[in-house]
Amino acid sequence: xxxxxxDLGGTNIKVxxxxxxxxxxxxxFTPTRAERPAEEVIADIAKVVxxxxxxxxxxxxxxxxxxxxxxxxxxAKNGTVPYSNNLAWEQVPFVDLLKxxxxxxxxxxxSNDANCAALGEAKAGAAKGVDNVVLLTLGTGVGGGVIIDGxxxxxxxxxxxxxxxxxxxxxxxxxxCGRSGCVETYVSATALIRDAARAAKENPGSQMNRLMExxxxxxxxxxxxxxxxxxxxxxxxxxxxxxxxxxxxxxNFVNLFRPDIVLLSGGICNQGSNLTDPVNExxxxxxxxxxxxxxxxxxxxxxxxxxxxxxxxxxxxx
Amino acid sequence: xxxxxxDLGGTNIKVxxxxxxxxxxxxxFTPTRAERPAEEVIADIAKVVxxxxxxxxxxxxxxxxxxxxxxxxxxAKNGTVPYSNNLAWEQVPFVDLLKxxxxxxxxxxxSNDANCAALGEAKAGAAKGVDNVVLLTLGTGVGGGVIIDGxxxxxxxxxxxxxxxxxxxxxxxxxxCGRSGCVETYVSATALIRDAARAAKENPGSQMNRLMExxxxxxxxxxxxxxxxxxxxxxxxxxxxxxxxxxxxxxNFVNLFRPDIVLLSGGICNQGSNLTDPVNExxxxxxxxxxxxxxxxxxxxxxxxxxxxxxxxxxxxx
Numbered sequence: 058x059x060x061x062x063x064d065l066g067g068t069n070i071k072v073x074x075x076x077x078x079x080x081x082x083x084x085x086f087t088p089t090r091a092e093r094p095a096e097e098v099i100a101d102i103a104k105v106v107x108x109x110x111x112x113x114x115x116x117x118x119x120x121x122x123x124x125x126x127x128x129x130x131x132x133a134k135n136g137t138v139p140y141s142n143n144l145a146w147e148q149v150p151f152v153d154l155l156k157x158x159x160x161x162x163x164x165x166x167x168s169n170d171a172n173c174a175a176l177g178e179a180k181a182g183a184a185k186g187v188d189n190v191v192l193l194t195l196g197t198g199v200g201g202g203v204i205i206d207g208x209x210x211x212x213x214x215x216x217x218x219x220x221x222x223x224x225x226x227x228x229x230x231x232x233x234c235g236r237s238g239c240v241e242t243y244v245s246a247t248a249l250i251r252d253a254a255r256a257a258k259e260n261p262g263s264q265m266n267r268l269m270e271x272x273x274x275x276x277x278x279x280x281x282x283x284x285x286x287x288x289x290x291x292x293x294x295x296x297x298x299x300x301x302x303x304x305x306x307x308x309n310f311v312n313l314f315r316p317d318i319v320l321l322s323g324g325i326c327n328q329g330s331n332l333t334d335p336v337n338e339x340x341x342x343x344x345x346x347x348x349x350x351x352x353x354x355x356x357x358x359x360x361x362x363x364x365x366x367x368x369x370x371x372x373x374x375x
Numbered sequence: 376x377x378x379x380x381x382d383l384g385g386t387n388i389k390v391x392x393x394x395x396x397x398x399x400x401x402x403x404f405t406p407t408r409a410e411r412p413a414e415e416v417i418a419d420i421a422k423v424v425x426x427x428x429x430x431x432x433x434x435x436x437x438x439x440x441x442x443x444x445x446x447x448x449x450x451a452k453n454g455t456v457p458y459s460n461n462l463a464w465e466q467v468p469f470v471d472l473l474k475x476x477x478x479x480x481x482x483x484x485x486s487n488d489a490n491c492a493a494l495g496e497a498k499a500g501a502a503k504g505v506d507n508v509v510l511l512t513l514g515t516g517v518g519g520g521v522i523i524d525g526x527x528x529x530x531x532x533x534x535x536x537x538x539x540x541x542x543x544x545x546x547x548x549x550x551x552c553g554r555s556g557c558v559e560t561y562v563s564a565t566a567l568i569r570d571a572a573r574a575a576k577e578n579p580g581s582q583m584n585r586l587m588e589x590x591x592x593x594x595x596x597x598x599x600x601x602x603x604x605x606x607x608x609x610x611x612x613x614x615x616x617x618x619x620x621x622x623x624x625x626x627n628f629v630n631l632f633r634p635d636i637v638l639l640s641g642g643i644c645n646q647g648s649n650l651t652d653p654v655n656e657x658x659x660x661x662x663x664x665x666x667x668x669x670x671x672x673x674x675x676x677x678x679x680x681x682x683x684x685x686x687x688x689x690x691x692x693x
Contacts, residue, residue: 130663130664130667130668139664139667139668140664140667140668147667188531189530189531189532205530205531206531211633212507212523212631212632212633212634213506213507213523213524213632213633213634213635214507214633214634214635214668214669215633215664215668215669216629216630216633216662216663216664216668216669217630217631217632217633218631219630219631219663220631222630222663223541223542223627223630223631224541224542224543224544224623224624224627225542225545226542226544226545226546226556227543227544227620227623228544234663235660235661235665236623236626236661238544302545305542305545305554306542308554309541309542311534312534312535312537312540312541313530313535313536313537313538313541313631314530314531314535315529315530315531315532315533315534315535316530316531316532317531317532342553343553343554344534345448345534345537345540345552346448346457346458346533346534347553349448349457349458349465350448350457350458350532350533350534351532351533351534
């Protein structure tokens, strides 16, 4: 049997047909155009699903279900989207609508996109075969996905497992969620770029500032690491603070979920062991119970942009 | 059928016989004397269990199992205590030992004491009939228990659900766990007493300082609330900071577990709605998704010292 995995984002709808070996047989996308009513977006999803099946000459009887990873607050139990900032949606009965547009009897399930990324890595990526996984997506914000006993843990109701929206430094940097000092405001790529740009401006003679100026005055998530490798003290300080924040946030999630492994994803993972080695080293001193407890390794995710489709497909049993 | 619930603490072992109506039919205790080898403590537990059953003229065939709430890091899956600071235990195969000393075929289960308190409140106390509960015990430290779908959520391995050992203010007050700025260091009764004593000394003319001096120079968790009610500005500031910290910590756990209700326990709960009203008010502005999400009410636990026995008994199905 095949499964359909859908990675619904603010820019594109990505649809993949996934086989029993966790391979994406065909992948198609269409622009989301999120300014439209939710019904139109969902009708487009149904159309792409239908096109992919036609291309592959596969009938709906060979599909065990359709899974969707969606940004925002998702009510997985009821199959609805109470609120999605990226899509400007409120109270969208997603599963019921998609079933209507598919015009087929079909299992349809939905979860948060970061949850799906974690599930994808646990079933087909860096944590393949591992039952208990915490994944942090380090991007514009910080998404979090928790897998316990091979299943997504979302808390009891919509709006749980929001790992990025827990305190790191109460009273600190303002967060998009309305609070201040959330993990997201210190551990996201956005946060690293903010702190690096500030430090570069305060230290105009630093190599990090020179690299920023050579990049049309724009900081990015790679420059601080590059400058650090060139021996720049300003960059080294910024990156070490980032490692401290990240290890501290991960220790919180270890003390709550005690997984077998912690995965990181996002562009910053291009740093590989330059990122994970110092974080693993710091983590040893931070977990409750110390050496008497299971301290999970921190590694980089491996599925990249495919994690969303594969995770969504795995909302449906293979 | 009856169940035995055991509340094992650093000072006393409390054993209760619990009936199907969640009533404690008989309760006995004996000193823990934790300086002894674990085997002797466990043998004593078995003896008290046996004594209670004899007293009640109840045979082991009328007991569906024995549950234990134990301080420290508990491996509930394997029935062991990898580490308990209060008992000075390491790697104690608790369930196997107790089964041996009971000399009876019997279901024996163990969990962390705060987990048991949460389960007790969910089955027989302030959250009776509620499936999804977060409980914080505000004492010397901060214990945390999470109930999801009527069952204790402990994370994947021993050392999860340690709610008190997650960040509130990274780099803040030193925590007993070795990190700094944990929830425990701002939200425990110990933390309130520390902050109140500091503020009283810094403001010798305050009513809070007068009340502390009248109490032989000792601060406690009641004085700040008393002084606040008498209009003392110093006390009001301390208590309001405490409310801020507590609401912020609760918002973290709402964003992770999204329970139906949050319970608080410990001596500080004698303040009742003087504690919960301001915390509930603050919480409205802090939860991810705001009004679009389920914001659980914060209430005080009601079982008091019985929560441990009742929770432990409920590790066994009624």
